[in-house]
Amino acid sequence: MKNDIHDLGLVLDSRVRLIVIESWEELRVLEAIATLAVKRSQTWYTWNQVEGLQRLGFGTALDASEDMSDPEHALDYIRRQNEPALFVFCDLHPFMQSPRVVRLLKMIAMNPEEQAPTLLLVSHELPLPPELRRLAARISLSMPSDEQLAAIIREEAARWTARNQGRRVRTDNRTLEQVVRNLRGVTHEEARLLARKLIVDDGAITQEDLPVLNQAKFSLLDMQGVLSFEQDTARFAEVGGLARFKRWLQERQAAFNDTGRADAPRGVLLAGVQGSGKSLAARAVAGLWGLPLLRLDFAALYNKYIGETEKNLREALAMAEAMQPCVLWIDEIEKGLADDGSDQGVSRRVLGTLLTWMAERRSRVFLVATANNVAQLPAELIRKGRLDELFFVDLPAASVREDIFRIHLSRRELTLERFDLPALAAASEGFSGAEIEQAVVAAVYSAAARQEEVVNQHVLEALSETSPLSVVMAERVQALRAWARERAVMAD
Structure with a gap:
């Protein structure tokens, strides 16, 4: 907060009359402005669509006869002031298409008087029209540091302990470090909300909570579209x-x-x-x-x-x-x-x-x-x-094919002792990992149709009925392998 107040003070000292603050933390922005206004002994006002223009602290009283809930009336009132007060508008973004609103903002921004007021526009997102962009300054609140994120987690853990008869939140240092890393990029309040969600269910922060945290953060940041969050990352x-x-x-x-x-x-x-x-x-x-x-x-x-x-x-x-x-x-x-x-x-x-x-x-x-x-x-x-x-x-070698068979047979809860893995690996020469998996799937279907338990012979039959890509498109696969031999690092 101290850095935010300092940065805002520097902008005010530059006598820029129109300041845009894009943030999801409206209350935190207002708190920073209030602290700065008190520190500088400045009058400050807030405006929103519900309450209109309101004076906070000391200074000139508003004319009660004017309709200050209308943004044009409120901006026209500010334009006519000649005191160095701070006016904070929290809901102006829906009105930025109005030519009169834009003109009033431009007149406020271009006021050359030393005692002119300063207008601060606060919104989660506020694109300015071209005629205002060079007249305005943009600032943003700082994101929480790793130390602040860790402190937020400790505070939420302490609150959970107080509500649950002194029971301590279970976790470990490695998991906490990962949680802090994965909370980077969110605001203070968002970090508090996410930390609370991690703890509230079972009073523990474990490795199993990390995918849930990442999914919640992704949803919070509203990233749906060309980006998708992959919930299950392979071990x-x-x-x-x-x-x-x-x-x-x-x-x-x-x-x-x-x-x-x-x-x-x-x-x-x-x-x-x-x-x-x-x-x-x-x-x-x-x-x-x-x-x-x-x-x-x-x-x-x-x-x-x-x-x-x-x-x-x-x-x-x-x-x-x-x-x-x-x-x-x-x-x-x-x-x-x-x-x-x-x-x-x-x-x-x-x-x-x-x-x-x-x-x-x-x-x-x-x-x-x-x-x-x-x-x-x-x-x-x-x-x-x-x-x-x-x-x-590349296509897997024999030893790797054994591992792949072991993985896919185990995933389907098939007893490995019933299978001759070296024989399966030898029979699957030229097969890719995906083709080996499909052979196992085919063997399971075939055995189920015959009402038999899956054994080695079922898999061998599935392999014999499959033509791998290395055979179907042999020339193309060989050309690709020859290209990579001199230009790439072998992953295996």
Whole structure:
């Protein structure tokens, strides 16, 4: 609060007569203005659509004969004042389309008198018309620091304890640190609300609460649209193979969480054969690092109106930054950026917007992009500096195929002792992880139809009836593997 009051004081000292404060915390804004007004011995007034214009504290009384609930009358009253008072309008944004309101605001903003009043417009969102933008100053309240977020959690825990006969809230330091990280980007009151929701149900803050917290934060920030929140992030135990990629992530986890580092990890591109587990690996990054996972849908970005597609992308990226620290996943990125010359340059403009964000961002947003046809991607996207590394996810080796069979058989509660995993791995040469899973599914259906328990033979039959992609599209798959051999780091 002290920093907010100091910043507001500096703006007032510059004699700017029109100030815009965009914030969801109206009460906190009014508290800061009140503190500053008392400190400077200034009269201050507030206006809203219900109560009209009201004087707070000392100073000139209002003329009761005038209708101060009408915004035009209230603004005209302010225009005629010649005292350095502060006027705070909380509900003016619905009236910004009125030419008379805009003209009155402009006259107040251009008042050259030293004793002229200052008008502060407070709203959750308030875009100014072009004729007012250069006459106004914009300030925003500071977001809570990690120390303040931790203090808010402690306060809510103490309140829960007081209401529950002294029972203490159960948690651990690691979980608390993750909760604090995931609360970054919300206001003080939003952080208090989210912390209260974590505690109130069972008096505990555990690892199981983190996905719930991330989902609640995503909903609170109103991010629905081109961004979606992925509730279930895969555990890395559910990803067969990818040993080199897993080790790379583990080595960089601490650096990503260190807010003081200027060279934090930025992101990776996962290329590979379809069905090889790229999407599952992208989900697992968030699971391994304990971060929320946001998925950017390029198909939802595109709009028929010129400029809207790029605007949608900028808004989506800004939303992702509001959720930091987080993982941003762009699946099949080549489908949104491949320029075939038929979209009037939209793909190139989208690429430019994305590249600018990748180069200039300082936020803790780790980008994971997946691509089936990396050759379609522009070179400037995959160069070092914008992304940390290009990994190639190849068809799984025999040992990895055993792990994949073990994962999918266990997930369906099938007894592993009934299956010869080495024999299944040998029979599935050239199969991707997705194709192996579908063979297990087919075996379960086949056994159910025969009213039999699923055994090794059912899976072998399903494999023999399947032609994997590496056979159906052998030339294309071999060309992709040959391309990656010299240009990418093998994920396995």
